[in-house]
Amino acid sequence: MNIPQSSYPRVVIIGGGFGGIALAKKLRKNEMQVVLLDKHNYHNFQPLLYQVSTGGLEPDSIAYPIRKVLQGYPNFFFRLAKVTGVDTKTRQVKTNIGEVTYDYLVVAAGSETNFFGNKNIETKGMAMKTIPQSLNLRSLILENFEQALLTDDLHERDALMSFVIVGGGPTGVELAGALAEIKKGILPKDYPDLDTRRAQINLVQGGDRILPAMSEVASEKAERFLEGLGVNVWKNIRVLDYDGMRVTTDTGTTFDTATFVWAAGVQAIGIKGLDAKEFLSRGNRLRVNRFHQVDGFKEIFAIGDVAQMETEAFPHGHPMMAQPAIQQGRNLGENLVRLVEGKPMKPFVYKDKGSMATVGRNKAVVDMKGVRFQGVFAWFVWMFVHLYFLIGFRNRVVVFINWVYNYIRFDREARLIIRPYKKQNQVSKIQLNKD
Amino acid sequence: MNIPQSSYPRVVIIGGGFGGIALAKKLRKNEMQVVLLDKHNYHNFQPLLYQVSTGGLEPDSIAYPIRKVLQGYPNFFFRLAKVTGVDTKTRQVKTNIGEVTYDYLVVAAGSETNFFGNKNIETKGMAMKTIPQSLNLRSLILENFEQALLTDDLHERDALMSFVIVGGGPTGVELAGALAEIKKGILPKDYPDLDTRRAQINLVQGGDRILPAMSEVASEKAERFLEGLGVNVWKNIRVLDYDGMRVTTDTGTTFDTATFVWAAGVQAIGIKGLDAKEFLSRGNRLRVNRFHQVDGFKEIFAIGDVAQMETEAFPHGHPMMAQPAIQQGRNLGENLVRLVEGKPMKPFVYKDKGSMATVGRNKAVVDMKGVRFQGVFAWFVWMFVHLYFLIGFRNRVVVFINWVYNYIRFDREARLIIRPYKKQNQVSKIQLNKD
Numbered sequence: 118m119n120i121p122q123s124s125y126p127r128v129v130i131i132g133g134g135f136g137g138i139a140l141a142k143k144l145r146k147n148e149m150q151v152v153l154l155d156k157h158n159y160h161n162f163q164p165l166l167y168q169v170s171t172g173g174l175e176p177d178s179i180a181y182p183i184r185k186v187l188q189g190y191p192n193f194f195f196r197l198a199k200v201t202g203v204d205t206k207t208r209q210v211k212t213n214i215g216e217v218t219y220d221y222l223v224v225a226a227g228s229e230t231n232f233f234g235n236k237n238i239e240t241k242g243m244a245m246k247t248i249p250q251s252l253n254l255r256s257l258i259l260e261n262f263e264q265a266l267l268t269d270d271l272h273e274r275d276a277l278m279s280f281v282i283v284g285g286g287p288t289g290v291e292l293a294g295a296l297a298e299i300k301k302g303i304l305p306k307d308y309p310d311l312d313t314r315r316a317q318i319n320l321v322q323g324g325d326r327i328l329p330a331m332s333e334v335a336s337e338k339a340e341r342f343l344e345g346l347g348v349n350v351w352k353n354i355r356v357l358d359y360d361g362m363r364v365t366t367d368t369g370t371t372f373d374t375a376t377f378v379w380a381a382g383v384q385a386i387g388i389k390g391l392d393a394k395e396f397l398s399r400g401n402r403l404r405v406n407r408f409h410q411v412d413g414f415k416e417i418f419a420i421g422d423v424a425q426m427e428t429e430a431f432p433h434g435h436p437m438m439a440q441p442a443i444q445q446g447r448n449l450g451e452n453l454v455r456l457v458e459g460k461p462m463k464p465f466v467y468k469d470k471g472s473m474a475t476v477g478r479n480k481a482v483v484d485m486k487g488v489r490f491q492g493v494f495a496w497f498v499w500m501f502v503h504l505y506f507l508i509g510f511r512n513r514v515v516v517f518i519n520w521v522y523n524y525i526r527f528d529r530e531a532r533l534i535i536r537p538y539k540k541q542n543q544v545s546k547i548q549l550n551k552d
Numbered sequence: 553m554n555i556p557q558s559s560y561p562r563v564v565i566i567g568g569g570f571g572g573i574a575l576a577k578k579l580r581k582n583e584m585q586v587v588l589l590d591k592h593n594y595h596n597f598q599p600l601l602y603q604v605s606t607g608g609l610e611p612d613s614i615a616y617p618i619r620k621v622l623q624g625y626p627n628f629f630f631r632l633a634k635v636t637g638v639d640t641k642t643r644q645v646k647t648n649i650g651e652v653t654y655d656y657l658v659v660a661a662g663s664e665t666n667f668f669g670n671k672n673i674e675t676k677g678m679a680m681k682t683i684p685q686s687l688n689l690r691s692l693i694l695e696n697f698e699q700a701l702l703t704d705d706l707h708e709r710d711a712l713m714s715f716v717i718v719g720g721g722p723t724g725v726e727l728a729g730a731l732a733e734i735k736k737g738i739l740p741k742d743y744p745d746l747d748t749r750r751a752q753i754n755l756v757q758g759g760d761r762i763l764p765a766m767s768e769v770a771s772e773k774a775e776r777f778l779e780g781l782g783v784n785v786w787k788n789i790r791v792l793d794y795d796g797m798r799v800t801t802d803t804g805t806t807f808d809t810a811t812f813v814w815a816a817g818v819q820a821i822g823i824k825g826l827d828a829k830e831f832l833s834r835g836n837r838l839r840v841n842r843f844h845q846v847d848g849f850k851e852i853f854a855i856g857d858v859a860q861m862e863t864e865a866f867p868h869g870h871p872m873m874a875q876p877a878i879q880q881g882r883n884l885g886e887n888l889v890r891l892v893e894g895k896p897m898k899p900f901v902y903k904d905k906g907s908m909a910t911v912g913r914n915k916a917v918v919d920m921k922g923v924r925f926q927g928v929f930a931w932f933v934w935m936f937v938h939l940y941f942l943i944g945f946r947n948r949v950v951v952f953i954n955w956v957y958n959y960i961r962f963d964r965e966a967r968l969i970i971r972p973y974k975k976q977n978q979v980s981k982i983q984l985n986k987d
Contacts, residue, residue, distance in 0.1 A: 158694060181965070252970070263593065308619075511953075518950060
């Protein structure tokens with residue numbers, strides 16, 4: 118792939134997410150050649166994808182060109198490439214645009230939605246892990262409302278106006294809350310000829326509380342916030358299947374919906390050549406030691422969602438979230454420099470800065486070390502933290518302007534069907550325009 | 553399509569562009585039932601599409617939900633529908649979601665790119681009349697640069713870094729200028745391993761001057777601005793064909809490029825049932841009288857790009873631009889109210905507010921009644937006018953913020969390949985990731 122030879126050791130990073138970018142930034146000024154590979158030419162801020170799906174933010178304002186992160190560093194090379202495998206013997210990464218050899222390899226490929234093998238859910242449901250997926254969901258939600266106008270079959274109309282979101286983690290909770298606000302503030306004005314009160318927003322959680330990774334008080338408060346917004350929260354129910362119309366569960370309860378969002382599981386993105394059983398852990402993650410080295414290799418590292426570092430505090434690895442990835446990227450960056458300089462590496466220690474989730478306007482829950490709070494102040498903290506971690510000054514300003522506007526006007530103007538979503542399974546007999 | 557019966561006369565408007573929206577706004581408070589049909593759920597601001605293609609603006613900031621324009625008016629109905637034909641005898645509009653009858657029909661369907669029957673250019677070249685097309689062009693430009701990195705064939709690399717834009721109207725001029733600025737300010741930083749000086753931007757015009765609809769002084773100045781930015785302006789050359797790699801012309805000159813943009817012609821969007829030869833005029837436009845009535849009909853009107861009102865000042869109809877469409881929409885709105893009230897209609901008189909085009913930073917040309925100016929002041933006037941006509945307060949703020957940022961930082965951050973563009977004809981043997 119036309120990367121010049123250099124006398125410096127070459128570090129190949131697979132993935133420009135939170136981990137890969139944090140690592141790349143640490144290596145910028147050092148005597149190493151860095152090759153960053155990603156299948157997209159941008160870094161995207163996954164925690165705000167649900168706001169893209171619900172028309173609150175433009176996709177472009179939560180994405181940032183990777184080349185711009187690396188501008189001005191002559192030893193840095195970005196390639197838009199899809200990794201197809203790794204040959205650990207010849208130390209080569211194989212991609213759709215050719216091979217590249219490495220001295221050090223860092224796998225930071227992130228995670229994808231885990232459908233647990235259910236093909237129906239995979240093809241008929243929606244996921245929300247990438248910008249194109251979020252835009253597809255935005256299109257589908259709007260298309261379903263347009264379609265609801267066209268049918269006289271009340272049952273079909275209700276299904277077109279209803280939502281089932283599976284998974285009570287932050288993604289599911291935030292999406293459900295945003296949809297509830299749209300139901301209340303926007304739909305009655307946009308669709309005066311529909312009885313939008315009949316739109317049902319169902320959040321279905323397999324366990325006995327939502328936000329299970331947070332404190333119990335956060336879970337309870339978030340649930341109360343959701344109920345206040347009119348979301349139906351279902352707990353201890355496991356979704357079994359979805360046929361494009363009907364959701365079946367293990368309790369016998371069913372839901373009929375044209376908009377089914379699966380946010381109930383993620384798994385590490387697997388890479389051929391690193392997928393031998395012995396490395397693999399729960400959720401497809403690569404087992405690593407305290408220095409992020411993949412089991413059995415000194416020169417192959419994994420960080421972020423793909424890595425499972427088992428520690429006393431986190432026996433199943435760190436949470437698959439932005440913070441561990443960023444901290445791991447920084448730690449590994451420092452360690453690679455030390456390694457090249459012949460110094461000993463420093464083991465990774467995770468500093469848990471807490472976690473948070475937002476349910477809606479003035480409604481968020483925050484767990485921080487020693488302090489837990491919910492409500493308006495938590496909501497401001499949530500916004501501040503998300504703006505802070507967003508990459509790029511322009512993005513921060515545009516997101517901030519949108520939030521201020523949406524807050525004052527109770528509005529979300531990006532409710533645009535730029536690219537219609539082609540449904541695998543059309544619940545309605547009436548076909549909307551798909552080009 | 554489930555539109556309730558009403559005692560008011562029903563006006564069906566085909567198209568939510570500048571004309572259709574201006575008309576709808578005039579009718580909002582009157583005793584008429586209005587049904588607006590569009591194949592998109594948003595109005596888009598076409599004059600800024602070239603900034604979407606070149607990463608300067610998010611697509612969402614130049615689009616506005618049509619339902620929001622009509623919010624709060626109980627006699628208004630929007631339907632996301634693609635019109636398939638009109639039956640003038642039964643007074644029915646046929647669409648992909650069913651039929652609707654009309655008392656008055658207004659055709660405001662706008663225009664599309666005219667490839668003059670050349671299938672090669674249509675399939676292998678790029679057009680820039682819609683938001684999806686503009687995003688495709690943005691993806692293609694970025695993909696071609698990524699691909700240029702991968703080849704050692706210098707000729708192929710040059711073709712991947714070069715542009716041919718056909719058509720010296722405002723679209724072609726503005727796009728060429730924006731690309732020249734990207735070549736100068738962004739590409740050398742993003743692609744330090746490419747010799748981006750070799751990137752050629754060619755603007756090809758069939759006539760003997762660019763911006764032929766403007767004054768000669770504007771044409772000359774714009775050409776000088778373009779040349780100052782390093783654009784090659786070719787005049788009196790007609791492009792004959794494009795095979796995905798080579799552009800052939802009537803003078804024998806050829807260009808090799810992987811990015812070929814066709815901005816050399818538009819034609820009105822035809823509607824079945826209104827396409828009998830007798831109505832049709834140049835460029836597929838419907839001939840209308842001073843009241844916008846289509847030849848032979850009292851209850852069918854046409855406005856904007858689809859209408860050709862032949863007057864002494866404009867023997868071939870008004871220019872296919874936003875201003876005539878807006879003014880015609882407003883005039884027709886007033887006339888429909890008068891018609892329903894039994895008053896005589898007022899003939900349309902076009903107030904030419906002038907025209908303008910921007911070439912780049914601090915470089916624009918403006919022709920107004922009695923006054924022509926170019927340069928920095930013209931550029932500020934251009935920006936002010938475009939912000940003014942943009943629909944929506946949020947859009948104006950976001951566009952303004954982006955312009956200020958881009959101006960200060962010499963940057964365009966939306967250089968994102970959100971949806972890769974699948975080329976019909978791949979110039980390179982190296983295939984980039986397309987999913």
